[in-house]
Amino acid sequence: MKIGVVTFPGTLDDRDAARAVRHAGGEAVSLWHNDADLHGVDAVILPGGFSYGDYLRCGAISRFSPVMEPIIDAANGGMPLLGICNGFQVLAEAHLIPGALTRNHELHFLCRDQKLTIENTNTAWTSSFTQGQEILIPLKNGEGAYMCDDETLAMLEGEGRIIARYVGENPNGSRNLIAGITNERGNVVGLMPHPEHAIDSLTGPSADGLAFFTSVLKAMVK
Amino acid sequence: MAKIVVDVMLKPEILDPQGKAVAAALPRLGFTFAKDVRQGKRFEIEVDGEPTAAQLAEVEKAAEKLLSNPVIENFTVRVEK
16 A cells, blocks of 8 residues: 655755655655646645645745645545645645634644644544544644634534644634544544554654554554 | 835734834834834835736736735735836
């Protein structure tokens, strides 16, 4: 199973995302922002970082890079697509998921280990978790506050499309403690915290993040 | 030379932490006039000669597609002498 990991100018976490894919038993394929070819991958990860220096708005420039065109087409056709942190911002800018990510409410850049609960295990990226499972993975962002209008929020809640929520105090001002959401079909997931930094206890606070990557491999075998 | 100005502001219902930080800093400097501050972005676009109606229509499209995110922001387009 081939999983593409996109590198934009300013991406930081592509190496860790590729490592997480390999650790889960998949083959990681590097995809370059300026190459509109997905090289036969079965799924794609948009990793974290500061693509294009976060100029204009986080993810706004990346969203129009050549590689995004086939990714958007494939995702609309059901290909699993995970956006982590900056990748989540790119998904929002591409309108593959509703809402937007804005400046943390206290303005501080956060970098810490964060507890989450997994609230939807029916997506391509969360099926290896159990409903309500509590996990610990790093959170590091400056613009991680999930915002949407009341109608969208009610829709996300009503359809169970919030896949993960922060536990405890709201770290960044996200509405309803939202850490991650999915699209209607469940193949596209946006997540603010970083599962790729928590795949073994030697390098991360836990191995909890690995299940995102084993989930998609399982989903593709089906 | 005339230029096309696009102002982009967060929608009123979206929290603006940067504006809030500025509003909190003003009274510390003795400026007590501000009830609230909202921070936005301004784009100055130069074109050859006077902007045409067609160019302004194109700028509107670009403002909606790239310069602003309609989910959280509003924009205005105008010509400034």
